[in-house]
Amino acid sequence: xxxxxxxxxxxxxxxxxxxxxxxxxxxxxxxxxxxxxxxxxxxxxxxxxxxxxxxxxxxxxxxxxxxxxxxxxxxxxxxxxxxxxxxxxxxxxxxxxxxxxxxxxxxxxxxxxxxxxxxxxxxxxxxxxxxxxxxxxxxxxxxxxxxxxxxxxxxxxxxxxxxxxxxxxxxxxxxxxxxxxxxxxxxxxxxxxxxxxxxxxxxxxxxxxxxxxxxxxxxxxxxxxxxxxxxxxxxxxxxxxxxxxxxxxxxxxxxxxxxxxxxxxxxxxxxxxxxxxxxxxxxxxxxxxxxxxxxxxxxxxxxxxxxxxxxxxxxxxxxxxxxxxxxxxxxxxxxxxxxxxxxxxxxxxxxxxxxxxxxxxxxxxxxxxxxxxxxxxxxxxxxxxxxxxxxxxxxxxxxxxxxxxxxxxxxxxxxxxxxxxxxxxxxxxxxxxxxxxxxxxxxxxxxxxxxxxxxxxxxxxxxxxxxxxxxxxxxxxxxxxxxxxxxxxxxxxxxxxxxxxxxxxxxxxxxxxxx
Amino acid sequence: xxxxxxxxxxxxxxxxxxxxxxxxxxxxxxxxxxxxxxxxxxxxxxxxxxxxxxxxxxxxxxxxxxxxxxxxxxxxxxxxxxxxxxxxxxxxxxxxxxxxxxxxxxxxxxxxxxxxxxxxxxxxxxxxxxxxxxxxxxxxxxxxxxxxxxxxxxxxxxxxxxxxxxxxxxxxxxxxxxxxxxxxxxxxxxxxxxxxxxxxxxxxxxxxxxxxxxxxxxxxxxxxxxxxxxxxxxxxxxxxxxxxxxxxxxxxxxxxxxxxxxxxxxxxxxxxxxxxxxxxxxxxxxxxxxxxxxxxxxxxxxxxxxxxxxxxxxxxxxxxxxxxxxxxxxxxxxxxxxxxxxxx
Numbered sequence: 013x014x015x016x017x018x019x020x021x022x023x024x025x026x027x028x029x030x031x032x033x034x035x036x037x038x039x040x041x042x043x044x045x046x047x048x049x050x051x052x053x054x055x056x057x058x059x060x061x062x063x064x065x066x067x068x069x070x071x072x073x074x075x076x077x078x079x080x081x082x083x084x085x086x087x088x089x090x091x092x093x094x095x096x097x098x099x100x101x102x103x104x105x106x107x108x109x110x111x112x113x114x115x116x117x118x119x120x121x122x123x124x125x126x127x128x129x130x131x132x133x134x135x136x137x138x139x140x141x142x143x144x145x146x147x148x149x150x151x152x153x154x155x156x157x158x159x160x161x162x163x164x165x166x167x168x169x170x171x172x173x174x175x176x177x178x179x180x181x182x183x184x185x186x187x188x189x190x191x192x193x194x195x196x197x198x199x200x201x202x203x204x205x206x207x208x209x210x211x212x213x214x215x216x217x218x219x220x221x222x223x224x225x226x227x228x229x230x231x232x233x234x235x236x237x238x239x240x241x242x243x244x245x246x247x248x249x250x251x252x253x254x255x256x257x258x259x260x261x262x263x264x265x266x267x268x269x270x271x272x273x274x275x276x277x278x279x280x281x282x283x284x285x286x287x288x289x290x291x292x293x294x295x296x297x298x299x300x301x302x303x304x305x306x307x308x309x310x311x312x313x314x315x316x317x318x319x320x321x322x323x324x325x326x327x328x329x330x331x332x333x334x335x336x337x338x339x340x341x342x343x344x345x346x347x348x349x350x351x352x353x354x355x356x357x358x359x360x361x362x363x364x365x366x367x368x369x370x371x372x373x374x375x376x377x378x379x380x381x382x383x384x385x386x387x388x389x390x391x392x393x394x395x396x397x398x399x400x401x402x403x404x405x406x407x408x409x410x411x412x413x414x415x416x417x418x419x420x421x422x423x424x425x426x427x428x429x430x431x432x433x434x435x436x437x438x439x440x441x442x443x444x445x446x447x448x449x450x451x452x453x454x455x456x457x458x459x460x461x462x463x464x465x466x467x468x469x470x471x472x473x474x475x476x477x478x479x480x481x482x483x484x485x486x487x488x489x490x491x492x493x494x495x496x497x498x499x500x501x502x503x504x505x506x507x508x509x510x511x512x513x514x515x516x517x518x519x520x521x522x523x524x525x526x527x
Numbered sequence: 528x529x530x531x532x533x534x535x536x537x538x539x540x541x542x543x544x545x546x547x548x549x550x551x552x553x554x555x556x557x558x559x560x561x562x563x564x565x566x567x568x569x570x571x572x573x574x575x576x577x578x579x580x581x582x583x584x585x586x587x588x589x590x591x592x593x594x595x596x597x598x599x600x601x602x603x604x605x606x607x608x609x610x611x612x613x614x615x616x617x618x619x620x621x622x623x624x625x626x627x628x629x630x631x632x633x634x635x636x637x638x639x640x641x642x643x644x645x646x647x648x649x650x651x652x653x654x655x656x657x658x659x660x661x662x663x664x665x666x667x668x669x670x671x672x673x674x675x676x677x678x679x680x681x682x683x684x685x686x687x688x689x690x691x692x693x694x695x696x697x698x699x700x701x702x703x704x705x706x707x708x709x710x711x712x713x714x715x716x717x718x719x720x721x722x723x724x725x726x727x728x729x730x731x732x733x734x735x736x737x738x739x740x741x742x743x744x745x746x747x748x749x750x751x752x753x754x755x756x757x758x759x760x761x762x763x764x765x766x767x768x769x770x771x772x773x774x775x776x777x778x779x780x781x782x783x784x785x786x787x788x789x790x791x792x793x794x795x796x797x798x799x800x801x802x803x804x805x806x807x808x809x810x811x812x813x814x815x816x817x818x819x820x821x822x823x824x825x826x827x828x829x830x831x832x833x834x835x836x837x838x839x840x841x842x843x844x845x846x847x848x849x850x851x852x853x854x855x856x857x858x859x860x861x862x863x864x865x866x867x868x869x870x871x
Binding site for chain 2: 102106114121378
């Protein structure tokens with residue numbers, strides 16, 4: 013690991029006694045009537061990667077925001093190097109050496125990549141003016157250290173999530189952060205990108221940084237972390253060395269009940285092909301794509317981020333027009349670029365980014381759940397409310413969505429419950445073909461299992477399910493067939509028996525089989 | 528790590544140059560439109576390009592350029608200041624009466640105008656930041672409040688040129704190398720603000736605030752201080768505009784600068800400053816102001832009726848916004864393509 017070596021050579025790790033670099037003790041925080049944190053404890057040591065796991069709503073995000081200086085705790089204390097401190101803002105936390113990389117990168121699209129890294133700390137030359145050349149040089153040097161190719165002088169607008177995260181990491185490295193907090197950094201990354209990120213994190217850890225790593229993926233937690241803290245309902249449950257606990261134990265502590273199989277077993281004979289895609293081409297997609305999905309079958313589109321998986325499903329659904337090729341549902345051709353036609357033919361798409369594409373966050377849960385069925389629920393062209401309420405209540409109950417009132421804004425729900433509302437919205441249309449793009453990104457284990465069971469049940473009822481997922485485990489656990497995409501075309505197809513982590517990754521990265 | 532992860536770091540640099548071109552093209556487009564309009568008008572009436580006529584044009588443009596500069600600073604932060612016309616009126620009347628009744632020296636009068644404007648800007652900034660009132664509503668309110676203050680102070684009276692010191696009026700009508708002092712002053716202010724916005728940390732913070740307020744909060748940008756600064760700057764420049772107004776026209780009554788705010792917003796939008804913040808330059812806004820001034824002066828020469836003048840300004844605003852959309856969509860596509868190419 014090149015990075016690790018070079019960093020370790022620059023900064024000697026502190027061999028001193030076990031005074032934690034940063035610690036939270038007995039921290040509590042409430043928002044109105046909601047207790048987000050009741051009794052949180054956390055100790056972060058230099059040169060150690062510490063995992064923080066817990067279900068959504070366990071209080072992990074609130075904890076991070078307290079560490080970042082964004083919230084002030086109601087009770088408890090924050091310590092840096094054993095000394096009690098109070099952060100009166102993000103600037104104070106940053107000054108104490110804490111860098112936080114949030115789940116959704118928060119960049120300035122109109123500013124350049126380099127400015128995003130150095131905002132507020134731009135190198136200055138004569139008359140205190142920003143030295144742009146120097147700033148770009150430093151940014152390029154940071155990217156070199158991270159082993160990535162990014163143009164410092166391009167606007168941040170239009171970058172992939174993986175690249176956006178790298179910009180944030182570059183920012184953290186540029187201030188020599190002593191504590192690096194990463195909130196589900198790999199949720200939006202493909203396997204290779206995640207590997208690259210782990211290399212970077214490992215290098216920083218070896219150089220003495222204390223890393224706090226939050227993830228729902230236990231394989232990552234196991235591979236990367238030396239210590240793990242479990243949180244449940246806003247309180248500390250346990251902290252152990254990673255090798256002293258098993259994943260099953262951790263999950264048991266997280267959910268407070270024993271863990272059932274994440275992936276329900278199914279044995280249905282698939283029916284006739286419902287969705288047929290033939291030689292599909294579109295802008296932004298290098299190659300040509302043909303495949304079909306049969307009734308009762310779950311087909312996964314796997315591949316790296318940027319391989320064109322989302323582009324394919326968007327063109328199938330008609331959000332983006334296709335340049336050539338045909339899409340048929342039950343043998344009937346869908347017109348290009350017309351989602352209404354796809355919906356009328358029985359196709360439903362649960363998009364990748366639920367906050368931006370799937371939900372109207374300011375509208376009520378009810379409005380969101382019934383949005384696509386406005387016409388069929390209206391009497392004489394007016395929405396009466398009663399039918400809407402009934403439908404919304406029925407579907408949210410079927411998906412076991414947890415909410416206060418149907419009239420609450422969808423934005424107030426946790427990630428997993430938001431996803432269920434999006435699913436409710438589309439399932440209420442009784443689709444023949446269900447396309448789900450990253451159905452379980454950023455949602456907790458228990459909800460994940462529920463979503464998986466739901467998809468299985470739907471397939472058992474004869475729905476053709478097309479799933480895009482970056483989570484290999486999910487692909488392997490759920491899919492009857494795996495289509496692996498690489499650079500805009502399908503690199504290969506694997507059925508359930510032949511699909512393994514290795515075979516999928518090999519197709520996705522285009523590597524030859526090992527000799 | 529896999530083979531892909533160890534790819535050597537080769538820095539490609541294309542996307543930004545393409546974008547630079549678009550942005551430069553934007554300013555270039557304004558310059559071309561200006562040139563075309565001047566050429567067409569001159570063809571009809573050669574006197575349009577006479578020294579006298581050009582001087583009139585620059586006189587007319589000076590105040591709009593100055594106010595458009597201030598407005599840009601606010602618009603960059605996702606804000607807007609609709610009170611600039613009223614601030615100009617208030618400042619013009621107060622400095623005018625100070626000069627005519629108390630007889631303060633001219634530099635002190637200019638400082639007074641700046642201070643009056645800055646005070647108004649402070650009020651705007653405080654309402655927007657501390658009151659969390661949307662800028663459109665806040666400054667719509669102060670538009671009426673400040674105008675009410677002018678009417679209260681002025682009553683029905685007015686200041687006449689004969690009441691003002693000669694040196695002040697000379698400053699208002701004088702030229703250096705054929706360029707009015709007022710225009711030179713406006714351009715100097717614009718240049719200073721342009722450097723501030725592009726080359727100073729606090730200037731970049733304004734872009735950051737307009738680009739992504741949430742991220743700005745996370746990265747510890749002092750939003751309150753920056754917003755106050757933006758509104759105070761805009762107010763102070765409107766106040767300075769009031770001084771220029773008094774110097775140029777000599778006659779000031781309570782209605783000075785009435786309705787000016789929309790002309791300023793129009794100039795800023797035509798000049799390519801995104802109304803939702805985060806992008807645009809004062810140079811563009813200045814060119815926008817100049818273009819609108821040329822239109823106002825050229826159309827009568829071309830014997831185009833008043834109605835068409837307004838319609839043309841309106842069409843220009845729509846064209847500017849349409850162009851923004853088009854450019855935005857194109858750049859986004861280009862960046863995506865580039866990102867895809869980089870990933871290979």
